[in-house]
Amino acid sequence: MEDEMTATEETELFGDDFNTTSSIDVPELMIDQVIGQEHAVEVVKKAASQRRHVMMIGTPGTGKSMLAKAMAELLPKEELEDIMTYPNLEDNNNPKIREVPAGKGREIVLAHKMEARKKAQSRNMMMMFLVLGIVMYSFYVGQLLWGIIAAIMILMLTRQFMPKEELMIPKLVVSNYQKEKAPYIDATGTHAGALLGDVRHDPFQSGGLETPAHDRVESGDIHKSHKGVLFIDEINTLRLESQQSLLTALQEKEYAITGQSERSSGALVKTEPVPCDFIMVAAGNLDAVEKMHPALRSRIKGYGYEVFMRDSMEDTLENRKTLVRFVAQEVVRDGHIPPFDKGAVKEVIRESRRRAGRKGHLTLKFRDLGGLVRVAGDIAHSENAEITTATHVLAAKKIARSIEQQLADSYLERRKDYQLFDKLGSSVGRVNGLAVMGGDSGIVLPIMAEVTPTQSSAGGHVIATGMLKDIAKEAVQNVSAVIKKVTGEDISNHDIHIQFIGTYEGVEGDSASISIATAVISALENIPIDQTVAMTGSLSVRGDVLPIGGATYKIEAAAQAGIKKVIIPKSNEADVLIEDYYKDKVEIIPVATIAEVIEHSLVGEDKAGIVEKLKNMSNKKIDLAARSKKVAGSDDV
Numbered sequence: 001m002e003d004e005m006t007a008t009e010e011t012e013l014f015g016d017d018f019n020t021t022s023s024i025d026v027p028e029l030m031i032d033q034v035i036g037q038e039h040a041v042e043v044v045k046k047a048a049s050q051r052r053h054v055m056m057i058g059t060p061g062t063g064k065s066m067l068a069k070a071m072a073e074l075l076p077k078e079e080l081e082d083i084m085t086y087p088n089l090e091d092n093n094n095p096k097i098r099e100v101p102a103g104k105g106r107e108i109v110l111a112h113k114m115e116a117r118k119k120a121q122s123r124n125m126m127m128m129f130l131v132l133g134i135v136m137y138s139f140y141v142g143q144l145l146w147g148i149i150a151a152i153m154i155l156m157l158t159r160q161f162m163p164k165e166e167l168m169i170p171k172l173v174v175s176n177y178q179k180e181k182a183p184y185i186d187a188t189g190t191h192a193g194a195l196l197g198d199v200r201h202d203p204f205q206s207g208g209l210e211t212p213a214h215d216r217v218e219s220g221d222i223h224k225s226h227k228g229v230l231f232i233d234e235i236n237t238l239r240l241e242s243q244q245s246l247l248t249a250l251q252e253k254e255y256a257i258t259g260q261s262e263r264s265s266g267a268l269v270k271t272e273p274v275p276c277d278f279i280m281v282a283a284g285n286l287d288a289v290e291k292m293h294p295a296l297r298s299r300i301k302g303y304g305y306e307v308f309m310r311d312s313m314e315d316t317l318e319n320r321k322t323l324v325r326f327v328a329q330e331v332v333r334d335g336h337i338p339p340f341d342k343g344a345v346k347e348v349i350r351e352s353r354r355r356a357g358r359k360g361h362l363t364l365k366f367r368d369l370g371g372l373v374r375v376a377g378d379i380a381h382s383e384n385a386e387i388t389t390a391t392h393v394l395a396a397k398k399i400a401r402s403i404e405q406q407l408a409d410s411y412l413e414r415r416k417d418y419q420l421f422d423k424l425g426s427s428v429g430r431v432n433g434l435a436v437m438g439g440d441s442g443i444v445l446p447i448m449a450e451v452t453p454t455q456s457s458a459g460g461h462v463i464a465t466g467m468l469k470d471i472a473k474e475a476v477q478n479v480s481a482v483i484k485k486v487t488g489e490d491i492s493n494h495d496i497h498i499q500f501i502g503t504y505e506g507v508e509g510d511s512a513s514i515s516i517a518t519a520v521i522s523a524l525e526n527i528p529i530d531q532t533v534a535m536t537g538s539l540s541v542r543g544d545v546l547p548i549g550g551a552t553y554k555i556e557a558a559a560q561a562g563i564k565k566v567i568i569p570k571s572n573e574a575d576v577l578i579e580d581y582y583k584d585k586v587e588i589i590p591v592a593t594i595a596e597v598i599e600h601s602l603v604g605e606d607k608a609g610i611v612e613k614l615k616n617m618s619n620k621k622i623d624l625a626a627r628s629k630k631v632a633g634s635d636d637v
């Protein structure tokens with residue numbers, strides 16, 4: 001619910017220089033609107049002045065394309081040029097290319113068209129007089145029929161053989177007419193033709209009906225971004241041949257246009273080299289760096305800059321003020337949503353803290369946060385409100401749910417329908433684990449364990465199923481080391497089966513480690529697990545519970561599923577910022593060791609012995625910072 005703030009609280013939260021976002025000044029230049037990416041901004045400014053390429057790596061929605069657009073604004077528009085194709089009388093299949101100052105191309109084409117029209121008019125006039133003369137003379141000498149035949153033949157011959165001025169009109173293939181700034185072209189996901197240019201197919205090709213080759217030339221994004229910025233997101237998804245051609249274009253700063261389809265008449269045509277002196281901003285996540293063409297990568301590395309985008313910033317007054325400005329910017333950019341009052345901005349800041357998932361930080365995933373601002377504004381607008389308030393933001397949070405969140409809801413329903421997880425009673429070898437999908441939505445992920453005598457003469461195996469990826473597989477191995485030590489059982493004669501239930505998207509990360517350990521210990525010792533508990537946490541081989549990502553979302557998912565207690569790593573305690581309406585529905589139990597996990601999750605007296613053994617494990621401190629965290633893009637459990 002909305003809570004009132006005192007004036008002092010307000011000042012502490014975001015200073016006192018505004019009542020609603022309408023009084024906040026929004027910088028004019030886009031580069032000054034970029035928030036929280038100071039390093040990237042500095043690099044972009046430098047790269048713009050030195051005309052260097054830039055590679056931006058980081059989470060989606062943190063401002064990569066915004067920075068590329070901002071870079072275009074920084075480039076001198078005085079250097080812009082138009083590019084034109086002209087017919088080549090010596091070789092029709094090799095159209096000529098000419099550059100002219102920006103805006104001039106249109107004038108040239110218009111002048112040629114006028115000229116052609118004038119010539120065509122006077123030619124038509126001449127023909128009319130000639131035909132009329134012939135017809136009148138033939139009538140006069142009584143040979144009207146022959147006269148008409150002769151007139152028709154003359155008309156046909158002149159059509160065929162007279163020069164056709166309209167076919168000589170140059171074509172403007174890159175126009176910067178009245179452009180206020182250097183071009184910004186987003187070539188994400190384009191095919192070769194759109195990227196490198198193409199020559200259209202000509203079905204007639206000869207006989208006087210053909211379209212001249214220069215008129216069929218279409219420029220590509222590399223040409224349209226001449227003297228501007230070419231932005232390519234997920235560059236690794238471009239075909240290798242296209243990446244190779246892009247590299248040639250980068251090196252040569254010109255690239256001839258030819259038909260991309262081998263079976264088209266366009267493939268016969270190749271223009272003179274077409275200028276393409278663009279700055280490339282390539283973007284993506286770490287995957288993009290690994291999978292892009294090595295030569296292209298080394299070109300950027302050698303002749304440009306590489307920037308890693310941050311995904312959160314410190315929660316300081318200064319940064320919160322920039323967040324207020326972000327809301328103001330989004331309101332202005334949208335154009336029809338009402339300004340936000342302090343209460344509404346406070347809710348946005350709160351959401352930004354929640355989404356950061358990290359103590360004392362604010363998220364920089366502004367695309368998603370911008371979505372929330374717009375939905376809140378839309379709700380206010382639909383109510384004809386003059387101001388967007390906290391109530392609108394709270395309502396927006398319920399509506400503006402990501403696909404992953406909606407998917408998580410549907411998983412929850414399906415799991416409830418088929419009773420895939422329990423929230424009551426106790427059962428052996430069955431744990432309510434927790435996972436996150438898409439970075440911002442939690443799900444309950446049941447894990448089951450069974451221990452059976454092995455049939456193999458080579459000794460027992462750990463068999464884990466549920467589409468586990470590398471880190472998850474390693475986590476299973478590490479957990480079995482703990483189990484061996486803890487239970488004191490000779491488990492070499494046993495096979496340990498671990499099953500992740502309903503993991504259709506695969507399992508990544510190691511935060512299911514304490515759940516696996518608990519399930520296996522329960523199965524080995526035949527001690528039931530309390531099903532009112534869910535848990536998340538990774539585990540060191542010495543029994544320490546280590547931090548995980550997405551604690552807030554996981555707790556909320558458990559609460560939504562009706563689970564009463566959630567065990568989380570103590571080191572994540574400060575990251576948790578769950579929604580108010582979940583607060584009294586779920587108890588959060590922070591733990592530091594596996595002994596505490598067992599203490600809180602196993603049922604009955606028999607657990608005491610195990611807890612004792614676990615407590616004796618070394619509690620030597622380990623370097624938490626060195627632990628690698630979640631790998632983006634897949635389920636993290």
Ligand SMILES: Nc1ncnc2c1ncn2[C@@H]1O[C@H](COP(=O)(O)OP(=O)(O)OP(=O)(O)O)[C@@H](O)[C@H]1O
Binds near residue numbers: 033060365370
């Ligand atoms: N650092 C930022 N400062 C201010 N606004 C931002 C920032 N990052 C993103 N935004 C807002 O979010 C919108 C989307 O961001 P943008 O498209 O630049 O993200 P991206 O990193 O390129 O994501 P993707 O890789 O998915 O394309 C921007 O138009 C802007 O409104």
